Amino acid sequence: xxxxxxLQEMIRVIRSAxxxxxxxxxxxxxxxxxxxxxxxxxxxxxSHNLAKLLYVHMLGYPAHFGQMECVRMIASPRYSEKRIGYxxxxxxxxxxxxxxxxxxxxxxxxxxxxxxxxxSLALCTLACMGSAEMCRDLAPExxxxxxxxxxxxxxxxxxCAVHIVRKIPELGELFTPSAHSLLxxxxxxxxxxxxxxxxxxxxxNPGNLDEFRKAVPELVQIMKGLVTSGYSxxxxxxxxxxxxxxxxxxxxxxxxxxxxxxxxxxxxxxxxQVATNTDSSKTAGSAVLYxxxxxxxxxxxxxxxxVLAVNILGRFLLNNDRNIRYISMTSLQKIVQTDHTAVxxxxxxxxxxxxxxxxxxxxxxxxxxxALVSAANIRSMMKELLRFLSTCPPELRSHATSGIFNxxxxxxxxxxxxxxxxxxxxxxxxxxxxDETVPNLIQLISVASELHCYTVHKLYRALISDISQQxxxxxxxxxxxxxxxxxxxxxxxxxxxxxxxEDDVLDVLExxxxxxxxxxxxxxFALTAIxxxxxxxxxxxxxxxxxxxxxxxxxxVELQQRAVEYNALFKKYDHMRxxxxxxxxxxxxxxxxxxxxxxxxxxxxxxxxxxxLKLQCDNQTETAITVTFTxxxxxxxxxxxxxxxxxxxxxxxxxMKAPSGDVIPAQGRGTVTQTILLNNPNKASLKMxxxxxxxxxxxxxxxxVQIDSFPSPAWN
Amino acid sequence: xxKAILIFNNHGKPRLSKFYEHYSEDTEQQxxxxxxxxxxxxxxxxxxxxxxxxxIDGSDNKLIYRHYATLYxxxxxxxxxxxxxxxxLIQVFVETLDKCFENVCELDLIFHVDKVHNxxxxxxxxxxxxxxxxxxxxxxxxxxNKMEKSxxxxxxxxxxxxxxxxxxxxxxxxxxxxxxxxxIKVPNLPSFK
Numbered sequence: 001x002x003x004x005x006x007l008q009e010m011i012r013v014i015r016s017a018x019x020x021x022x023x024x025x026x027x028x029x030x031x032x033x034x035x036x037x038x039x040x041x042x043x044x045x046x047s048h049n050l051a052k053l054l055y056v057h058m059l060g061y062p063a064h065f066g067q068m069e070c071v072r073m074i075a076s077p078r079y080s081e082k083r084i085g086y087x088x089x090x091x092x093x094x095x096x097x098x099x100x101x102x103x104x105x106x107x108x109x110x111x112x113x114x115x116x117x118x119x120s121l122a123l124c125t126l127a128c129m130g131s132a133e134m135c136r137d138l139a140p141e142x143x144x145x146x147x148x149x150x151x152x153x154x155x156x157x158x159x160c161a162v163h164i165v166r167k168i169p170e171l172g173e174l175f176t177p178s179a180h181s182l183l184x185x186x187x188x189x190x191x192x193x194x195x196x197x198x199x200x201x202x203x204x205n206p207g208n209l210d211e212f213r214k215a216v217p218e219l220v221q222i223m224k225g226l227v228t229s230g231y232s233x234x235x236x237x238x239x240x241x242x243x244x245x246x247x248x249x250x251x252x253x254x255x256x257x258x259x260x261x262x263x264x265x266x267x268x269x270x271x272x273q274v275a276t277n278t279d280s281s282k283t284a285g286s287a288v289l290y291x292x293x294x295x296x297x298x299x300x301x302x303x304x305x306x307v308l309a310v311n312i313l314g315r316f317l318l319n320n321d322r323n324i325r326y327i328s329m330t331s332l333q334k335i336v337q338t339d340h341t342a343v344x345x346x347x348x349x350x351x352x353x354x355x356x357x358x359x360x361x362x363x364x365x366x367x368x369x370x371a372l373v374s375a376a377n378i379r380s381m382m383k384e385l386l387r388f389l390s391t392c393p394p395e396l397r398s399h400a401t402s403g404i405f406n407x408x409x410x411x412x413x414x415x416x417x418x419x420x421x422x423x424x425x426x427x428x429x430x431x432x433x434x435d436e437t438v439p440n441l442i443q444l445i446s447v448a449s450e451l452h453c454y455t456v457h458k459l460y461r462a463l464i465s466d467i468s469q470q471x472x473x474x475x476x477x478x479x480x481x482x483x484x485x486x487x488x489x490x491x492x493x494x495x496x497x498x499x500x501x502e503d504d505v506l507d508v509l510e511x512x513x514x515x516x517x518x519x520x521x522x523x524x525f526a527l528t529a530i531x532x533x534x535x536x537x538x539x540x541x542x543x544x545x546x547x548x549x550x551x552x553x554x555x556x557v558e559l560q561q562r563a564v565e566y567n568a569l570f571k572k573y574d575h576m577r578x579x580x581x582x583x584x585x586x587x588x589x590x591x592x593x594x595x596x597x598x599x600x601x602x603x604x605x606x607x608x609x610x611x612x613l614k615l616q617c618d619n620q621t622e623t624a625i626t627v628t629f630t631x632x633x634x635x636x637x638x639x640x641x642x643x644x645x646x647x648x649x650x651x652x653x654x655x656m657k658a659p660s661g662d663v664i665p666a667q668g669r670g671t672v673t674q675t676i677l678l679n680n681p682n683k684a685s686l687k688m689x690x691x692x693x694x695x696x697x698x699x700x701x702x703x704x705v706q707i708d709s710f711p712s713p714a715w716n
Numbered sequence: 717x718x719k720a721i722l723i724f725n726n727h728g729k730p731r732l733s734k735f736y737e738h739y740s741e742d743t744e745q746q747x748x749x750x751x752x753x754x755x756x757x758x759x760x761x762x763x764x765x766x767x768x769x770x771x772i773d774g775s776d777n778k779l780i781y782r783h784y785a786t787l788y789x790x791x792x793x794x795x796x797x798x799x800x801x802x803x804x805l806i807q808v809f810v811e812t813l814d815k816c817f818e819n820v821c822e823l824d825l826i827f828h829v830d831k832v833h834n835x836x837x838x839x840x841x842x843x844x845x846x847x848x849x850x851x852x853x854x855x856x857x858x859x860x861n862k863m864e865k866s867x868x869x870x871x872x873x874x875x876x877x878x879x880x881x882x883x884x885x886x887x888x889x890x891x892x893x894x895x896x897x898x899x900i901k902v903p904n905l906p907s908f909k
Contacts, residue, residue, distance in 0.1 A: 008827050051830050058733055060745040080864045087833055094738040117860050127842030163842045189847045196844055235849055237804060244848045247798045287800035322763035327799055358762035
């Protein structure tokens with residue numbers, strides 16, 4: 001048998017492969033050899049084989065066949081084999097595999113091994129991929145190791161305990177007493193682990209807060225020691241003594257001081273000291289200063305201290321280093337809700353950051369700017385936000401447009417301003433506006449009735465220069481259809497006059513219909529607009545008619561259906577066309593709502609005691625049908641409290657409209673009508689049961705009528 | 717909590733990938749590709765923080781990265797970590813590698829990825845920062861390596877031969893990639909060549 005190739009040799013061979021295919025071939029051969037050697041249980045090169053497999057795994061090739069080998073290696077007495085076995089376990093195994101349970105026993109044994117390095121392998125693996133069962137099994141061991149004399153083991157056991165608490169929060173009780181005593185250790189690694197453990201225990205279970213608040217004096221002492229100690233090469237980073245530990249302690253103090261006056265008092269002096277004395281010229285000092293500022297803002301600190309903190313953040317906003325600026329904005333975001341006025345003071349600098357080249361800084365600046373918009377600054381802020389929109393990176397655009405619309409809706413100083421803002425956004429970034437906003441915008445425009453002329457003119461002008469932005473196209477088409485007459489009149493107070501002929505307008509709408517850039521929804525809007533214009537123009541009805549009939553054979557089914565029904569309106573129901581097309585209602589966007597009226601006879605379904613109920617049926621589409629009941633009264637006195645209730649088969653959907661009234665005048669002088677909309681998607685045979693209830697001559701009458709056949713010629 | 721630590725080169729080839737949360741193999745590779753795509757687009761003088769991508773997507777996770785010559789070191793963390801602290805941690809990691817490998821270069825990481833894992837295991841455990849003191853880390857790593865070597869005995873001969881070969885001046889191992897190209901801001905380090 002050939003001697004096993006060691007890891008470096010295999011890497012060299014893989015690297016010399018010139019194509020992806022060649023590399024794959026090499027790796028397949030190596031994996032086959034490795035698999036064969038796993039089966040051999042050859043003790044010589046076992047760790048090499050697993051190392052090779054892990055390398056191959058990193059490159060993205062399947063390595064699951066090594067899982068059992070990891071289990072075997074972990075059980076080996078040799079350190080080199082254990083080491084690679086544990087590494088393999090962390091990379092290849094997870095809770096979901098059965099193999100992971102098999103290593104529980106090995107871990108348990110190794111946790112009590114005489115060598116601290118073997119103990120540490122077990123601790124590391126447990127903290128990385130320990131499942132809930134493994135954690136439950138081994139928690140007592142970990143608790144024991146927390147009290148070990150060896151600081152190397154103690155610090156690892158502390159972090160392992162954190163992992164256990166994350167998996168099984170109830171086990172936190174087990175570690176609470178030891179966690180507190182770890183704070184008196186001198187070793188920084190142990191202190192660090194202890195602080196992380198206590199932080200986790202407090203966050204998981206707020207009941208622990210009282211217990212650990214007793215540790216605040218100790219934590220303050222630790223911080224004081226770090227801040228005032230002289231230069232110590234051991235833990236020094238850029239002149240700051242162990243900034244990592246300082247940051248952790250400050251974070252824990254924040255959790256303990258929150259909403260608690262006593263704890264906050266105890267740490268006030270320390271925080272002031274750190275805030276004023278820390279040198280922030282390097283990253284390490286800045287990290288500590290930020291944590292201090294966030295802690296000051298989150299606990300119950302004195303107002304003087306809070307002002308100091310916000311000023312520090314403001315100073316950092318002006319720093320040249322982009323990292324610092326980014327972090328300061330992240331910090332300001334955290335406090336903008338609670339300390340709004342303080343953050344407002346820095347609005348100018350934040351808005352300037354919108355122009356920064358760095359996309360991450362821009363993102364933070366956008367979030368913060370949107371949070372700072374208020375009624376007082378809406379005009380100036382919107383100017384900045386709109387300017388930002390034109391240079392905004394693509395990944396932020398839809399968020400920016402939504403934010404702008406929200407802000408505009410909340411704080412718009414006037415309707416005209418609001419409409420202008422909407423138009424500006426549609427023109428600059430109409431392609432990134434979320435689809436749901438189009439109906440909202442149409443609603444807003446339709447409500448601002450004095451501005452219809454202005455709006456339609458502006459939208460028309462935007463449309464003739466660019467039809468690629470779908471939201472703009474949709475809103476513009478709707479406006480042109482609705483207010484086309486205002487557009488054609490030519491003059492408008494607020495903008496220079498522009499002569500728009502009927503042909504011009506129809507040209508634009510037809511271009512949209514034919515353009516490959518238009519989405520199906522936009523096409524629908526354009527067709528509907530053309531149709532609506534047929535009632536607002538005089539000279540080009542034929543042109544409209546021919547467009548509509550062309551689209552009657554369009555491939556897009558929605559468009560075709562619309563066109564066919566509009567066609568029908570032209571042909572059969574010209575007298576209805578004005579009525580339907582000139583109504584100023586918002587048309588349903590995704591469904592065809594055009595009324596296609598097929599007249600049907602009016603049938604009497606109920607006649608009793610002078611009350612006559614007639615039924616008329618109109619088909620909207622193949623599955624939608626409008627049923628109109630007309631009730632009349634031939635008795636001598638009025639009928640009051642007239643109500644109808646209707647029931648239909650399960651597959652049919654029913655919607656009752658409001659009745660015209662509930663009093664039927666006597667002697668046929670008037671009627672009550674009730675419309676019911678039905679949707680019959682399965683085309684089931686339509687039946688209806690109607691219950692009438694009314695008061696006639698002082699008596700309450702109730703009756704039921706079953707309608708088994710409907711007088712509609714369309715149903716087959 | 718640190719969610720993942722990735723090292724890859726300027727072409728996106730992974731040199732180290734450590735995930736502290738479980739993902740399938742395919743997802744892991746996708747994450748590596750996507751992270752490379754996001755990070756390689758960044759200019760040289762922008763900030764070291766990134767938001768966006770699969771690991772992030774709607775959560776409060778961030779990518780914190782540093783670019784040294786041909787390698788990107790990327791840490792994906794959640795909001796419980798101090799961003800500037802992680803930036804310093806990357807620095808400590810790189811300096812530790814430099815001490816352990818004597819003027820570390822990309823080839824060292826390629827051929828000794830298991831050693832890099834061992835060093836990392838002394839710094840970050842279960843997604844949490846364990847030790848940040850460089851000397852302490854190196855002491856422990858050295859002691860463990862000694863343990864392994866003493867166990868090896870005769871069977872360790874091939875490994876020792878390989879390290880002898882490595883120290884020979886073979887033309888196929890150019891040491892022209894040096895992390896020391898970029899000036900590192902920690903004062904108490906010897907100056908790089």
